[in-house]
Amino acid sequence: MNANPDTVEHDLAKLVLALIELIRRLLEKQALRRVEAGSLDEDQIERLGETLLKLEQKMDELKTTFGLQDEDLDLNLGPLGDLMGEE
Amino acid sequence: MASARYVYAILARETPLPAGLRGFNGAVVSTVPYRALAAATSPLQNEVLRPTAENLWLHEAIVEALRPQGPALPVRFRTVLADATAVADALAERYDVLVADLDRLGDKVEFGLNVLWDPPITPGEDLAPGSGAAVKAQGLGARYLHARLATNRREAAMRERARALARELDRQLSVHALEHRCTLLPTPRLVVRTAYLLEPGRVPAFQDAFAQLDRAHPALRVLLSGPWPPYTFVTPPEGDERSPSSRQQHDASPHQPPDRSNGGASSTSDHVVNTREQLS
Numbered sequence: 001m002n003a004n005p006d007t008v009e010h011d012l013a014k015l016v017l018a019l020i021e022l023i024r025r026l027l028e029k030q031a032l033r034r035v036e037a038g039s040l041d042e043d044q045i046e047r048l049g050e051t052l053l054k055l056e057q058k059m060d061e062l063k064t065t066f067g068l069q070d071e072d073l074d075l076n077l078g079p080l081g082d083l084m085g086e087e
Numbered sequence: 088m089a090s091a092r093y094v095y096a097i098l099a100r101e102t103p104l105p106a107g108l109r110g111f112n113g114a115v116v117s118t119v120p121y122r123a124l125a126a127a128t129s130p131l132q133n134e135v136l137r138p139t140a141e142n143l144w145l146h147e148a149i150v151e152a153l154r155p156q157g158p159a160l161p162v163r164f165r166t167v168l169a170d171a172t173a174v175a176d177a178l179a180e181r182y183d184v185l186v187a188d189l190d191r192l193g194d195k196v197e198f199g200l201n202v203l204w205d206p207p208i209t210p211g212e213d214l215a216p217g218s219g220a221a222v223k224a225q226g227l228g229a230r231y232l233h234a235r236l237a238t239n240r241r242e243a244a245m246r247e248r249a250r251a252l253a254r255e256l257d258r259q260l261s262v263h264a265l266e267h268r269c270t271l272l273p274t275p276r277l278v279v280r281t282a283y284l285l286e287p288g289r290v291p292a293f294q295d296a297f298a299q300l301d302r303a304h305p306a307l308r309v310l311l312s313g314p315w316p317p318y319t320f321v322t323p324p325e326g327d328e329r330s331p332s333s334r335q336q337h338d339a340s341p342h343q344p345p346d347r348s349n350g351g352a353s354s355t356s357d358h359v360v361n362t363r364e365q366l367s
Contacts, residue, residue: 042229053231
């Protein structure tokens, strides 16, 4: 992140949202694994899905507020690849 | 006051420049030497060089004019250093790497392969557990999760097909190449983008192999461009490497040469490097 006083707010928003997006994707991945494995009942699937849906919608709102696209939130995770890369 | 220097390529110090070679704004191209190397540069005043097709092609023309004179390492478009001293310092900082790269790449050429497809959909990929009334009976959350699951399965199937196709292409083309670097599915329509490093003598065989490949896959749009200077294979400065996933199976291209395959319009505007203090 470049510590430019003119862009520090925007850069910080980008970093924070990127981290939130990372967590969101990890949670979603885990949820989908459990759905596929059949280890969740219908109520659990519904609650989990609703939560993840709301989280995705909130992220979209925040990205719009800060004028960010998906690719702006891409983080290089070193050996793990890009956040927005192949899962 | 010393002017900024635009850098086109790295040469062996004794390499003569073509007579009358002129760069941006008609400035004379000259060399800045350091030990056994030299950088081919021209002065730049206060111009801001935009990544237009015209500017990209001029950069490319200079690099290609230098290569018949001797081994030359192409430098990325819009590499501008503060003055001649900064150029020499940059050569000093990466001297061993640049010498090794010049030896490894100086007389080699690069070809770029782009393969386009209509993303395939096969039976069973568009799965959702249940349909019609069963799906409608699900709540919003369940529908969201099941839809995500279906999307993931579809994407995984597409990646696997792309991977298989890339392997097949590689089998036929990489035998003619010294190295190749592949990016899988950079976009949904672009199956694979690969850069091949070749000895100049292998170019005809490589082009023949490509022609056979093209005929064998009528459903694909296979675009080959080159020969280019080997931008993709130049060792990037530390801290300037692309992420592993952008390399996919192999190291990715940090620089995409101007795209000749579509009649001259440049495709490098997304890959332009801003002014940096290091050379690559």
